[in-house]
Amino acid sequence: MPMRLRAEKRHKTTEDLKRLNLGPQVFVFKNLFSGQILYSQVPAYHQEQIDAQFLNPNWQNRKPSRRQDLWKIMCVANFDNYEYATAAYQGLLDLRKARDISQKKKSNELRKKNDDGNVWYSGQYRPTYSQEAVADLAHVIDEFELEKTKLFWENEWRRGEDKYWRADLVEHDKLPVFNLKHQTVLLDVMRAKAVEAFAEERAKQDAQGGQQNANAAFA
Numbered sequence: 604m605p606m607r608l609r610a611e612k613r614h615k616t617t618e619d620l621k622r623l624n625l626g627p628q629v630f631v632f633k634n635l636f637s638g639q640i641l642y643s644q645v646p647a648y649h650q651e652q653i654d655a656q657f658l659n660p661n662w663q664n665r666k667p668s669r670r671q672d673l674w675k676i677m678c679v680a681n682f683d684n685y686e687y688a689t690a691a692y693q694g695l696l697d698l699r700k701a702r703d704i705s706q707k708k709k710s711n712e713l714r715k716k717n718d719d720g721n722v723w724y725s726g727q728y729r730p731t732y733s734q735e736a737v738a739d740l741a742h743v744i745d746e747f748e749l750e751k752t753k754l755f756w757e758n759e760w761r762r763g764e765d766k767y768w769r770a771d772l773v774e775h776d777k778l779p780v781f782n783l784k785h786q787t788v789l790l791d792v793m794r795a796k797a798v799e800a801f802a803e804e805r806a807k808q809d810a811q812g813g814q815q816n817a818n819a820a821f822a
Contacts, residue, residue, distance in 0.1 A: 614693065615644045617685035626681065626797025627688035629695065630790065631736060633677040633757075634667050638729045640736040641667075641674065642695050644688070646790030648674065656696065659703045663722050663729070675783055676757055677733060679793050680740065683751035684801070694743040695736075702735065710735075733761065741767050748772060755793065 620627065625645055632641040632648060641648055641656060650669045660666040667673070682688040702710040714731045715723040722729050744752050752773040756762055759777050768775070781789045 615689070617689055620644065620685050620688070624798060626794050627685045627801060628682065628794065628797050629680040629688060629692050630676060631678040631680065631740070632674045633733055633736075634673050635675055636673050637665070637667055637727050638724075638732045639664070639667050640677070640699075640732050642692060642699075644692050646787070646794050656699060657703075658700065659707070663724075664703070664732075672783065676778065676786060676790060677736070677761060678740070678757065679755040679778065679790070681753040681755070681797050681800075682749060687747070687749045687752070690747050691740075691743050691749060694747065695739055698739040698742070734763075737761060737763055738767070741773075744772055745769055 615623070615625070619625075623645075628644070628646075630643040630646055630648075632643065633639075634641070639657075641652060643652060648669070653667060653669060657664070657666045680688075680691065682691060711722070717723045722731055740754075743749070750772050753776060754762065754773060755776050755778045757778050759775065762768065762775055778793075779789065
């Protein structure tokens with residue numbers, strides 16, 4: 604049975620993540636209807652998160668519905684430690700806020716337009732939002748030098764060309780193929796694996812540190 608998590612509006616600290624048995628991760632969800640992106644520190648999301656991340660909705664970027672059948676995981680980002688994970692999450696939110704508010708005009712100028720001068724779309728789907736999210740993720744990893752980051756993609760082509768990613772900081776992999784109705788189970792498995800991997804790595808580092816101290820004592 605996957606653990607049930609309420610995605611609260613309040614950002615989770617490193618201590619919160621550890622206490623809740625969460626991994627050093629960021630979950631990037633994509634809206635299948637609109638193409639909009641939602642970030643989460645947990646393998647779940649809530650209406651309060653949507654309200655907090657869509658601060659300036661308009662007809663081209665409406666506040667999306669929380670419907671479970673509309674949100675599919677696009678990327679799971681595993682970070683080397685909890686400090687990296689919280690920094691990345693905050694960085695992604697800051698870039699989103701800048702695009703929507705403080706640098707709205709500049710951001711809109713860079714977006715692909717249709718013949719009417721509006722953001723290009725097919726039906727109600729606007730691919731620019733997922734493209735911007737990928738660019739922001741690459742920028743955050745680069746800017747903060749978040750080494751040993753591993754990104755799991757729903758479709759590997761979404762990450763774009765290798766030249767946009769620093770090979771010394773990030774490794775790419777693919778999420779297992781899954782049915783949307785089983786997404787909760789998959790993401791809980793990803794959470795559990797991240798927690799286990801972090802614990803194993805820290806145990807290894809502690810053991811190495813202890814051995815070095817012992818060697819120094821007898822030197």
